[in-house]
Amino acid sequence: MNLVVRELSAGYGQGQVLHGLDLDLSAGRALALLGRNGVGKTTLVSTLAGLLRPTGGRVLLDGRDVTGWRADRLARAGVALVPQGRRVWPTLTVHEHLALATRHGGRTWPTGRVYELFPRLAQRRRHLAGQLSGGEQQMLVIGRALATDPRLVLMDEPSEGLAPIVVDEVAEALRAVVRDGLTLLLVEHDLHLALGVTEEAAVMVRGRIVHRRPTPDLRGDLPTMQRLLGVAA
Amino acid sequence: MPTAQIALTAMVNGLAIGLLLFITAAGLSLIFGMMDVLNLAHGALFLTGAYLAWWIGGEQQTWPSLGRAVVAVVVFGAAAGGLLSLLTAPLSRRSHLEQALLTLGIALVAADVLSALFGDDVRATEPPAGLAGTVTVAGWSYPSYRLALVGVAALLAAAVYWTVERTSLGALFRATVGDRDMVAAVGVDPRLVRGGVFVLGSVLATLAGLLGAPIYHARPGLDTTILVLALVVVVVGGLGSIRGPLIAALLFGQVESVGRAVLPGLASFLLFGTLAAVLVVRPRGLFTLAPGGRR
Structure with a gap:
């Protein structure tokens, strides 16, 4: 799914966070969105997912203007969200999560395929999500997003608060998403993960994208990483 | 005796009383828990159900009139639920105070309309033949209607519980209680969920009014009494839960009834004393979810 964002503005109340942001993401490509805390990465993801209404600009999916669409309509159009902070439904079982998401999709990613990707979820299919570990909850949220049969996946800090061994499992899931030809926009603080599964990286500063290049180039350019992201040399 | x-x-x-309270409070709990809407017009729905039972069945119900009354309260409850959903939608992201003012206003208007239509007298209605007498078992006599009410209300309560806890529709309800935005993010239109919950909750309230009519009798002020009891049950049981209000309703049914039998002068003190005691021990109610899904 092609994503085109032009002059996008959004924020909370009187406070503007995005200031005329432009972004192009071609179908089947994976882009890491990097930046320090508070530059507007989560605001961008929330706006693209329909959880936050833009105050200006346009969002096009495959050439169709979807600016201001609600989250449910965007989800039905093929946009899936893996939100920051996991946000599982604590009183639903693992299986109920996937079944609820699959009711509106499940053609490419039926429940069985999600369980193949995350065998631990299959073992805990009857457990309540509120009883799962942080890593299992993250797997569940990724599985829930995939079960909606998306064409564009928005992921916001999927490795946040996870043990390194679980981050490896999450990385494998992201590679599966990319292999499947899905378009991926990945917001991630873990540079090893972000640059390991994407082809390009963009850096945000104060509500705008100020830098964009292929990930191998960025990985080798420590001065830029240090200047824009505060990475130690 | x-x-x-x-x-x-x-x-x-x-x-x-407890089962009747649960049927009334379940809708209130779902509407608050899922939609975050404090619906103070819920008691008016109960009272309308009771008035419809009297209006259609008269002072002495028959089985056909009871059947017509059931259809009428279901249709009215569904329509009223849909209307309440539409009226409260613009305030869905506003504060509880604003929602309470709107729904309190609707409740006051409804009470005045009901008074204008049915007068200020108590409108007593008796159950149909076969349920009007008493049943005697081993020397113990008990009104047939109340026994039937226990059975019907228990079936309704079980159906509500099963729907919410065991079906995919219930999973959608519980997911909406947990995180509405994430329900929308998997493609479910929140307006449909909202409308569905209001319709279900309102139908349960009007049905409870119909079932309770031969006991409480339709009269001005009954809406407030029922609303307060339902709020107590919901607050003690835990917002957005079904199991909590069920246990709280059964508890308060016993406190109300046994309290009146043992300490008639202190019955209402017992009720609110129990409320206070539960809230001191469990300020978030018996079954409100803590962050992370722990009870």
Whole structure:
């Protein structure tokens, strides 16, 4: 799914966070969105997912203007969200999560395929999500997003608060998403993960994208990483 | 009457009141828990159900009139639920105070309309033949209607519980209680969920009014009494839960009934004393979810 964002503005109340942001993401490509805390990465993801209404600009999916669409309509159009902070439904079982998401999709990613990707979820299919570990909850949220049969996946800090061994499992899931030809926009603080599964990286500063290049180039350019992201040399 | 029989009568009365309260409070809990809307017009729905039972069945119901009344309260409850959903939608992201003011206003208007239509007298209605007498078992006599009410209300309560806890529709309800935005993010239109919950909750309230009519009798002020009891049940049981209000309703049914039998002068103190005691021990109610899904 092609994503085109032009002059996008959004924020909370009187406070503007995005200031005329432009972004192009071609179908089947994976882009890491990097930046320090508070530059507007989560605001961008929330706006693209329909959880936050833009105050200006346009969002096009495959050439169709979807600016201001609600989250449910965007989800039905093929946009899936893996939100920051996991946000599982604590009183639903693992299986109920996937079944609820699959009711509106499940053609490419039926429940069985999600369980193949995350065998631990299959073992805990009857457990309540509120009883799962942080890593299992993250797997569940990724599985829930995939079960909606998306064409564009928005992921916001999927490795946040996870043990390194679980981050490896999450990385494998992201590679599966990319292999499947899905378009991926990945917001991630873990540079090893972000640059390991994407082809390009963009850096945000104060509500705008100020830098964009292929990930191998960025990985080798420590001065830029240090200047824009505060990475130690 | 021997003490054991008095106690048994009080306990079965408490069971009937408790189940009736649960059917009323379940809708209130779901609407608050899922939609974050404090619906103070819920008691007016109960009262309308009771008035419809009297208006269609008169002072002495028959089986056909009871059947017509059931259809009428279901249709009215569904329509009223849909209307309440539309009226409260613009305030869905506003504060509870604003929602409470709107729904309180609707409740006051509804109460005035009901008074204008049915007058200020108590509108008593008796159950149809076959349920009007008493049942005697081993020397213990008990009104047939109340016994039937226990059965019907228990079936309704079980159906509500099963729907919410065991079906995919219930999973959608519980997911909406947990995180509405994430329900929308998997493609479910929140307006449909909102409308569905209001319709279900309102139908349950009007049905409870119909079932409770021969006991409470339709009268001005009954809406407020029922609303306060339902709020107590929801607050104690835990917002957005079904199991909590069920346990709280059964508890308060016993406190109300047994309290009146044992300490008639202190019954209402017992009710609110129990409320206070539960909230001191469990300020978030018996079954409100803590962050992370722990109870």
